Amino acid sequence: MTYQPQYYLGQGKTFFGLRDANGNPKSLRWLGDVDEAKITFKTNKVERKESWSGERGKSMSLVLDKEANLDLTLMDFSPENVSQVIFGKSSLIANGTVTGEVLPSGLVSGDRIALKYPQVSAVTITDSSATPVTLNPSKYDVEAVYGAVTIKDATGLTEPLKVAYTHGGVNSISIFSKIPDDVYFRYEGINLAQGGAPIIVELYRLKTEPLKELALITEKQGDMKISAEVLIDSTKPADGEMGRFGRILQVSTA
Structure with a gap:
């Protein structure tokens, strides 16, 4: 069989949505222009080195827990985005x-x-x-x-x-005036390295962190870097095809 490498170079749209009581996303809100979106993964392990061979070789490695985080760089300073990252409420003063x-x-x-x-x-x-x-x-x-x-x-x-x-009239965005809700994340992208093949990434339950820095005076275009922790979604079955954290869908266009 001929080997066909599958490379990846992505662009696309990112969305946040509130979750209903069953863990399903409600209406999705496009975050606009996002300069960077990445998921990082980590496991915590307990390990054992044997004491009988003189080599102190690793004899056990057991994964205790799994962690994932989503990092986004938002370029769109819409009232909805700003209120999301500063845990605030956006309101229109007439x-x-x-x-x-x-x-x-x-x-x-x-x-x-x-x-x-x-x-x-x-x-x-x-x-x-x-x-x-x-x-x-x-x-x-x-x-x-x-x-x-x-x-x-x-x-x-x-x-x-x-x-x-x-x-x-003016948009008013309060700071630290709201307890953030868990949110659902969806990425609808295209793989430019594979002829624009569609790709979908879903993270079922996120807890966002507040914005670490908001540059008011800067010599470059401003952005908002935020992080979110991926939490386990208890509404999903442990043995289901969707998993309990999220999933990646490689969409066939054939």
């Missing part, structure tokens, strides 16, 4: 109007204050006197996109100052 937002006391020329919301317009600042005085717009600067106000002159005004404004 546009709205704010009145009477109190600014810090003791303001002097040059002080910069961040408002509660970004993307602001129609900013008006008044003081706290019995008959509130409206601060002339020439006495403060507004960075509308970031929602920040820089005071240029607050002399003669009764503090605290209060600000009213309108703001646009």
